Amino acid sequence: MSTPAHGSPGDPLARERSHLSASRSALRAMREDVEALDISDVTANWVNAQILERQIQERVKALADLSDTPLFFGRLDYLHAPGADRAEGAEGERFYIGRRHVHDADGDPMVIDWRAPVSQPFYRASRKDPLDVALRRRFGYTGGDLTAYEDERLSDPAEEATTSKLLQREIERPRVGPMRDIVATIQPEQDEIVRSGLSGSVCVQGGPGTGKTAVGLHRVAYLLYAHRERLARTGTLVVGPNRSFLHYIEQVLPALGELTVRQATVDDLVAHVEVRGADEAAAAVVKGDARMAQVLRRAVYAHVTPPTEPVVVVRGSRRWRVPAYELADIVRELLDRDIRYGAARDALPQRIAHAVLVQMERAGEAPDDRVQDAVARNGAVKAAVKAVWPAVDPAKLVLRLLTDADFLAAHAEGILTEDERKTILWARPVRLVKSARWSAADAVLIDEAADLVERTHSLGHVVLDEAQDLSPMQYRAVGRRCSTGSATVLGDLAQGTTPWATRSWTEALAHLGKPEAAVEELTAGFRVPTDVIAYASRLLPHIAPGLTPVASVRENPGSFEVRPVRDTADTVAACEESLRNEGSTGLIAADARVPALAEALTAAGVPYLAPGEETTAETRLTLVPASLAKGLEYDYVVLDEPRAVVDGEPDERTGLRRLYVSLTRAVSGLIVTHTAPLPAQLG
Incomplete structure (x- = not known):
């Protein structure tokens, strides 16, 4: 060598x-x-x-x-x-x-x-x-x-x-700016996932620093190379948790020459209405439950009314009568076919017209397709379709479910408990879709209803990153976008920080519609120093028992210190200390403490950025609310008040998971500053 x-x-x-x-x-x-x-x-x-x-x-x-x-x-x-x-x-x-x-x-x-x-x-x-x-x-x-x-x-x-010194140097090289590609450092176990075929879906469980995001992005690049014509027709999509994350990764694929991959959040995918409200955790959990799909299906198809009157079509001097029992048979057949509500509604006038044409032929006439189309457009047929199979507006349907207690009870009977129904009902009645204060979970329900009416367009391949934070209904929303394609699912069960966080990949993949997906686990940590990941792994028995801890394979041990401080001025000093090193620095804190730290940084004359803003040679410090830290990484991290990070969440387990995420954002060094006692789970 x-x-x-x-x-x-x-x-x-x-x-x-x-x-x-x-x-x-x-x-x-x-x-x-x-x-x-x-x-x-x-x-x-x-x-x-x-x-x-x-x-x-x-x-x-x-x-x-x-x-x-x-x-x-x-x-x-x-x-x-x-x-x-x-x-x-x-x-x-x-x-x-x-x-x-x-x-x-x-x-x-x-x-x-x-x-x-x-x-x-x-x-x-x-x-x-x-x-x-x-x-x-x-x-x-x-x-x-x-x-x-x-x-x-x-x-x-x-x-x-x-051991390759150049490989180690590239892995440990300080990072300034957005995420880079890793084509020079892909490891054998990563390459196996990257080059897996287009026809199969893959789920990658990977702890902090194992490169799961990079593996997912490079798999997209590989698939576009190996199946370019097919994916050019069907399309590809990368789904991330938030805009800051998407901005962080947006340069990886263009650097590899791939410019056509769309990036979006789940909220972008289901943007049927303007989201202006927010749910309490309990309501969001119920709305995100997969059982809501059953409630919505019942509510949609409840609009179909069995016919009680015949349809009489007048053409010239002749009157053609389709009796109610025959109409009922047509409606029942369409329901039994289990096709989309809208597609069945579009087929109904043609089925009625066909029944009329059969009568015409029996009477000795020879009608053609033009006659059938004319009958299907007949006023009597249109009126019958409107009465039997009326049009459904997905947003109006969801609005009625959330505001009409009787309507919700009728369609959630045996699915949701009375308490669960009360949890999701809005306190005040709202009549107009535009005036409703929709939440993100409501938008997902509307997307589900919209798919029951009209099939959602499916792409050739979808990458879903930070998947552990999705609700079952969100998985269904993403799954609809790749129902005829494949998926790459990336996540870490230990980093789930939503009240509805994924409990198992088997369950999540079933909601996604990909139960056959292979689950691969990455356990070699290339980015997080040994002492840092070992300290963070003390939380694993409390947040994800049974999960394999990440084993750091870095030669450079990095730096790690838990430092008691007196006030925010000492935390700012720790940031200034980290900024003396090459690379980026992230100051991560509980969301509620961000304003005070921003004020302290400004008072000390230390410039800083918000997550998603690109670091420069002059400004290398980013002030990061703990709620936005997931998926991001910095060469050096100062973590402010771990106890506050835990207490900022609705329950301790979620708080400890948020802390685990925050502890594992450092690539070269971590300083934990605290005035309050550390969580007992850290020892």
């Missing part, structure tokens, strides 16, 4: 720098070729021209050369040509592994996309199973400059196995 820092023109490092320079030139030529495309004679109309123009612009963006992002990070020297018969003695080939494919003017590859099959051994090869790799080379960069390399001769039994 070698790590030269400098090199003369004849040195390996100089040759690698030359290849980097040539690859950048080739990428620039690829981009210029796309920019020079003339589509004036290609398209027949302006619509196609605009679509093609947009596709060209997206391709140009995907070929951008980011100066501070290495174009390639590794090299593989094969013993034999991949796919060749080894008995023929075919000479091995050399491949540079990078974030995207780059070829020269002749079309020969200069950099291979990390997702290509030939790149897989970069992540999976080992001395025990070298996968025909003679040499694996890793590159080290400072900014965008190639400054070092390391070699592993996997086929040489005499060379001793050692």
Whole structure:
């Protein structure tokens, strides 16, 4: 293994720098070729021209050369040509592994996309199973400059196995700004999940620092590479817990050349109404319970009324009569088919018209499809459909359930208890949908009702991050978006901080509609220092008994201190101490204490950001309410008053989970400051 820092023109490092320079030139030529495309004679109309123009612009963006992002990070020297018969003695080939494919003017590859099959051994090869790799080379960069390399001769039994210093350095590198991709440091167990097929769904249980979010995002990138045409038609979506989180991860996929993946929160997906209210925890738990789906189904289909009158259609001098019993048979058949309410309602006039056409044929007439369509539009048929199968407005339906005690009781009988019904009923009657103070849980109910009426559009693949905090009804809402596609579910049962937090992945996946999904567990911690994760893991027996603690594999132990302080001024001093180090610092505190800490930071002249705002060289401190800390990470964290974090939640177990999340946001160092006694569970 070698790590030269400098090199003369004849040195390996100089040759690698030359290849980097040539690859950048080739990428620039690829981009210029796309920019020079003339589509004036290609398209027949302006619509196609605009679509093609947009596709060209997206391709140009995907070929951008980011100066501070290495174009390639590794090299593989094969013993034999991949796919060749080894008995023929075919000479091995050399491949540079990078974030995207780059070829020269002749079309020969200069950099291979990390997702290509030939790149897989970069992540999976080992001395025990070298996968025909003679040499694996890793590159080290400072900014965008190639400054070092390391070699592993996997086929040489005499060379001793050692830990990659460059790999450790990349994992532990300080972070400023949004989340980065991890293509240079993907581990074998992570790569196995990343490259799992599109047809199957995967659930990843991973503790803090195990890279589950990165694995999910890189799986999207891999699937887009392996199934681009299919996913271009069906679409992909990443669902995160809040806007701050989505802003933190939003640069990962574009850095890998993927620009078409939509990002949203669950609230974005179900935004049928404006959310202006909030539920008490007890009401939110009932509204989020999967039993509400049964209540809504009953309420929707209760609108169907068995017909009691015949339908009489007048055409010219003839009158055609469909008796009530025949109408009832048609309605019963549509109900038995269990299709969407709206689809059945649309089918009903055609079914009635068909019954009329049968009578016409028996009378010797020869009606065609145009006659059937005309009968279906007949006023008598329309009136019958309106009476038997009226239109349903999902928002109005949910509003009536939440404001009409008798209506709710009729459809929740045997499903919700009387106390549960009282819990979700609004105190004041509201008549208009627009004037209602809808909560986030109400919006999910409306989405469920809307899907009962009209099928929700399904995507090809959905990534659901921080899934442990979703209610059963929220899982159903996300599941509708991938009912004909697959899903990647990411989460940590120990970090569930909502009153309805997931108790088991088996239960959650059933609500999502993916009970067959494989559950994988990541237990190797790459980001959180050993002492920090060991301290936080003291809470696991109290918040998630039976869950495997994360084992930190970092060589750098980081720093950790529990520090009694007198007041907020001492906490600000701890922040200033952390800011003397390279990288970002997060001051995490109970939501109720954030205003006082903001005032103290301002008084001390320490600039700070809110979660979601990008750190800069001048402002590297973020003041983070504990409720928004999940999914974020900082090089150094100052955690203010653990007792206040616990007490800020409705119950102790939820508070301890919130504390576990807050304790595990640090990548290099953690200082816990407190004036009140620490929670007993921390020992």
